[in-house]
Amino acid sequence: MDDGIYRNTCPRNCYGTCGxxxxxxxxxxxxxxxxxxxxxxxxxLCAKGYAYTQFVYNPHRLKYPMLQTPRGSGxxxxxxxxxxxxxxxxxxxxxxxxxxxxxxxxxxxxxGNLGLLHYATEGLFNSIGxxxxxxxxxxxxxxxxxxxxxxxxxxxxxxxxxxYSKMIVLWGANPAVTNVHQMKFIYEARRKGAILVVIDPxxxxxxxxxxxxxxxKPGTDMWLALGVAKLLYExxxxxxxxxxxxxxxxxxxxxxITHGITMQEVYEITGVPPEAIAELAxxxxxxxxxxxxxxxxxxRNSNGNDSIEAINSLVALSGNLTIPxxxxxxxxxxxxxxxxxxxxxxxPPNELVLESRSVDISDYANNALSFDNxxxxxxxxxxxxxxxxxxxxxxxxxxxxxxxLIVTVDMYLTKTAMQSDLVLPAATHFEEEDLNIGYWHxxxxxxxxxxxxxxEAKSDLQIARELTRKLxxxxxxxxxxxxxxxxxxxxxxxxxxxxxxxxxINSFEDLMTKAFHKKEKSIFPDDRQIFRFFTPxxxxxVASKAPGLDSFTLLTPQSLLKIHSQYEWVSWLNTKKDESxxxxxxxxxxxxGIADQDKVELYNESASIIGTARIxxxxxxxxxxTHQAGSNPINQLIKNKDTEKPDSSTYFYDSIVRLRKWExxxx
Amino acid sequence: MGFCFNxxxxxxxxxxxxxxxxxxxxxxxxxxxxxxxxSSELFLSISCNHCExxxxxxxxxxxxxxxxxxxxxxxxxSLCDGCQLCVTSCPYNAPQFxxxxxKVSKCQMCYPRQDAGLLPTCVEACTTNAxxxxxxxKFNNPDIVSSLPGFPDIQITRPSIVFFPQKIRKxxxxx
Numbered sequence: 001m002d003d004g005i006y007r008n009t010c011p012r013n014c015y016g017t018c019g020x021x022x023x024x025x026x027x028x029x030x031x032x033x034x035x036x037x038x039x040x041x042x043x044x045l046c047a048k049g050y051a052y053t054q055f056v057y058n059p060h061r062l063k064y065p066m067l068q069t070p071r072g073s074g075x076x077x078x079x080x081x082x083x084x085x086x087x088x089x090x091x092x093x094x095x096x097x098x099x100x101x102x103x104x105x106x107x108x109x110x111x112g113n114l115g116l117l118h119y120a121t122e123g124l125f126n127s128i129g130x131x132x133x134x135x136x137x138x139x140x141x142x143x144x145x146x147x148x149x150x151x152x153x154x155x156x157x158x159x160x161x162x163x164y165s166k167m168i169v170l171w172g173a174n175p176a177v178t179n180v181h182q183m184k185f186i187y188e189a190r191r192k193g194a195i196l197v198v199i200d201p202x203x204x205x206x207x208x209x210x211x212x213x214x215x216x217k218p219g220t221d222m223w224l225a226l227g228v229a230k231l232l233y234e235x236x237x238x239x240x241x242x243x244x245x246x247x248x249x250x251x252x253x254x255x256x257i258t259h260g261i262t263m264q265e266v267y268e269i270t271g272v273p274p275e276a277i278a279e280l281a282x283x284x285x286x287x288x289x290x291x292x293x294x295x296x297x298x299x300r301n302s303n304g305n306d307s308i309e310a311i312n313s314l315v316a317l318s319g320n321l322t323i324p325x326x327x328x329x330x331x332x333x334x335x336x337x338x339x340x341x342x343x344x345x346x347x348p349p350n351e352l353v354l355e356s357r358s359v360d361i362s363d364y365a366n367n368a369l370s371f372d373n374x375x376x377x378x379x380x381x382x383x384x385x386x387x388x389x390x391x392x393x394x395x396x397x398x399x400x401x402x403x404x405l406i407v408t409v410d411m412y413l414t415k416t417a418m419q420s421d422l423v424l425p426a427a428t429h430f431e432e433e434d435l436n437i438g439y440w441h442x443x444x445x446x447x448x449x450x451x452x453x454x455x456e457a458k459s460d461l462q463i464a465r466e467l468t469r470k471l472x473x474x475x476x477x478x479x480x481x482x483x484x485x486x487x488x489x490x491x492x493x494x495x496x497x498x499x500x501x502x503x504x505i506n507s508f509e510d511l512m513t514k515a516f517h518k519k520e521k522s523i524f525p526d527d528r529q530i531f532r533f534f535t536p537x538x539x540x541x542v543a544s545k546a547p548g549l550d551s552f553t554l555l556t557p558q559s560l561l562k563i564h565s566q567y568e569w570v571s572w573l574n575t576k577k578d579e580s581x582x583x584x585x586x587x588x589x590x591x592x593g594i595a596d597q598d599k600v601e602l603y604n605e606s607a608s609i610i611g612t613a614r615i616x617x618x619x620x621x622x623x624x625x626t627h628q629a630g631s632n633p634i635n636q637l638i639k640n641k642d643t644e645k646p647d648s649s650t651y652f653y654d655s656i657v658r659l660r661k662w663e664x665x666x667x
Numbered sequence: 668m669g670f671c672f673n674x675x676x677x678x679x680x681x682x683x684x685x686x687x688x689x690x691x692x693x694x695x696x697x698x699x700x701x702x703x704x705x706s707s708e709l710f711l712s713i714s715c716n717h718c719e720x721x722x723x724x725x726x727x728x729x730x731x732x733x734x735x736x737x738x739x740x741x742x743x744x745s746l747c748d749g750c751q752l753c754v755t756s757c758p759y760n761a762p763q764f765x766x767x768x769x770k771v772s773k774c775q776m777c778y779p780r781q782d783a784g785l786l787p788t789c790v791e792a793c794t795t796n797a798x799x800x801x802x803x804x805k806f807n808n809p810d811i812v813s814s815l816p817g818f819p820d821i822q823i824t825r826p827s828i829v830f831f832p833q834k835i836r837k838x839x840x841x842x
Contacts, residue, residue, distance in 0.1 A: 031689050034792075044792050050685040053692065176678035183678055184794045203838075205678055208708055213838040267842075276839035560680065571695040572688050617707075620841055 106132025112383030239319025
């Protein structure tokens with residue numbers, strides 16, 4: 001590679017999707033800076049982004065394909081890529097011969113890298129015909145369904161517009177930790193006089209900075225939204241702009257907030273003091289435009305869908321849906337407007353098995369264990385660290401026991417990789433070409449190959465291409481993956497004339513010079529579009545039971561210097577001493593006789609985790625808070641809930657745990 | 668020149684600290700800038716403060732430190748013999764001793780960047796503008812203070828930094 005500056009995009013599952021300029025000298029990444037042409041990033045990165053030289057050149061990175069025999073033994077042997085492809089290819093072909101289809105082969109791929117070319121994993125499996133295919137989205141599906149219900153489409157306002165809002169309500173969102181670039185726009189608005197309101201069960205870093213912080217019991221956001229709407233409506237402050245004519249379900253909604261709930265119920269269920277709700281209602285009435293951001297945490301419990309719908313409805317009723325610089329924020333799915341050729345690649349038909357077998361990614365292990373004709377026998381894991389992030393680990397272990405081949409593609413030897421037969425070293429985004437679309441902002445940016453691969457690391461796409469050749473060599477016609485196509489060919493195909501028009505891109509080469517913003521503004525249009533109000537039903541009028549006196553709701557938000565389990569190996573970001581902190585309330589500490597820094601145990605029927613107590617003055621009595629990942633990850637305590645529907649996010653925040661002081665005997 | 672740190676605007680995101688490591692490729696454990704959590708509400712982002720009366724300059728037997736006309740305190744590493752007198756005398760832990768090279772290094776306020784018309788990398792990285800550089804001779808604001816809780820004594824060295832304190836916020840907790 002030539003010395004110089006290359007354009008990269010941070011592909012993590014993060015609001016930022018930041019534009020990076022990569023400074024390369026002698027084939028080495030020597031530093032990274034933010035891309036000034038990227039209007040969201042505006043020339044800066046977050047702490048994790050600034051640590052990328054260490055992420056790339058890290059002694060813990062995987063260098064070669066490795067085979068572990070037996071699985072879980074730690075007895076790893078370096079093998080060649082060709083041998084790795086042979087092992088995988090022979091197993092796939094043998095399974096197909098054994099069962100008459102590829103249903104015994106499946107994958108679990110999620111959000112480790114959100115670049116469009118990482119759909120190569122999906123493309124690879126599509127190319128062998130019908131197989132076992134994950135569906136759903138553990139992160140945001142519930143909220144997404146609520147948006148679809150309210151707006152008839154996925155909708156989220158333009159983040160930079162927050163700069164011009166007069167009030168910003170962050171409802172269960174903590175951008176100071178999870179979306180630091182957004183803080184720039186929030187602070188800009190504030191310098192112009194805007195008020196920042198944060199609603200959250202936890203006094204988060206963002207909440208500490210808010211002009212007004214309102215604490216709420218977790219999972220009760222729906223009632224707060226309905227209560228504020230009730231106050232607005234009953235005081236004659238509801239906006240009549242378009243709601244009577246275009247608001248579907250308006251009468252039922254109004255009937256419910258006037259007769260179906262009382263303010264007393266709202267106070268009791270949410271725990272929010274009456275004067276706080278009155279103040280919030282008064283602010284919603286007196287200040288416009290108000291931007292309201294419903295955070296992902298709101299929808300990670302069984303009330304999630306109703307809460308998001310109720311917040312959408314409050315935004316509409318307050319008249320903040322159709323005016324500029326107000327609106328509703330959640331996340332968008334504009335990536336779906338792209339052809340996604342790899343994701344949608346069609347494979348050869350199988351006359352006996354016409355369709356792939358779906359497995360719910362939020363409940364993968366349980367689902368996959370229920371298959372017997374044929375059972376799942378080969379699992380390919382990419383962009384995913386199941387044993388640190390997913391729920392139902394007991395079921396996962398059971399599933400792993402029945403699998404005949406587990407292949408993990410990763411940059412590091414994660415807890416999941418450690419349980420695999422075969423580990424394939426993945427390229428970082430600096431070592432591959434890609435194209436990235438955000439899910440928060442509306443920028444598109446290119447990812448260039450800036451440096452040579454680290455040792456023998458390869459991109460998901462390169463692996464798909466090479467494995468295809470091996471499969472077809474072993475069994476002609478086994479895979480239809482167009483292996484001759486280069487990464488650039490796939491990127492070209494994504495930049496269709498429609499996409500060029502949508503983003504104002506003249507030619508592909510334009511993308512080499514800067515990032516582009518979608519031209520069409522995402523505000524709720526003033527035309528004939530219908531808005532559907534929150535509809536009460538027999539389920540959503542009932543407050544979920546607070547955990548019993550001896551139980552605690554487990555909240556596991558993101559850490560500042562990690563995204564899920566990513567960046568754990570980067571010593572610049574080393575946070576080992578914070579790793580096992582368990583935040584508990586004053587009341588819990590008193591009741592359980594726990595002092596600050598005591599060793600404590602969190603446990604339930606699934607597992608037990610020992611950590612160091614940190615007593616938090618403002619944590620609600622029935623909540624314990626820890627962070628994800630680390631050497632003894634908290635997901636061991638998380639199990640599928642009865643309340644979880646197939647078409648939902650994972651209800652991580654419905655997890656219930658018990659707490660006791662650890663005396664060293666009860667492990 | 669000096670730093671201006673707005674404690675009310677700092678969100679403790681540590682971008683300044685890691686941006687410094689990225690720019691200068693300092694090894695793990697050597698932090699020219701460090702974000703410290705002073706209390707649950709207060710972060711301080713501290714580097715070398717390029718003091719008016721730098722203790723490092725005064726105590727260094729090798730005369731490795733110089734103070735530029737614009738106020739930036741530099742260290743000439745080739746002169747450093749690793750005695751660490753500066754490390755023990757600096758109230759702000761600015762000089763960082765590297766046991767591998769047996770040398771001291773510290774924040775040079777990104778003078779090569781500044782000489783090229785760019786901001787120090789920590790300032791550029793600060794998303795909320797909590798950290799900035801100002802001309803302390805001219806900078807005047809009724810809200811600025813000369814120190815904050817948790818910031819070391821400023822009497823002896825007269826650091827080139829000013830602060831904006833935090834503001835009181837309104838909070839409703841569960842009743």
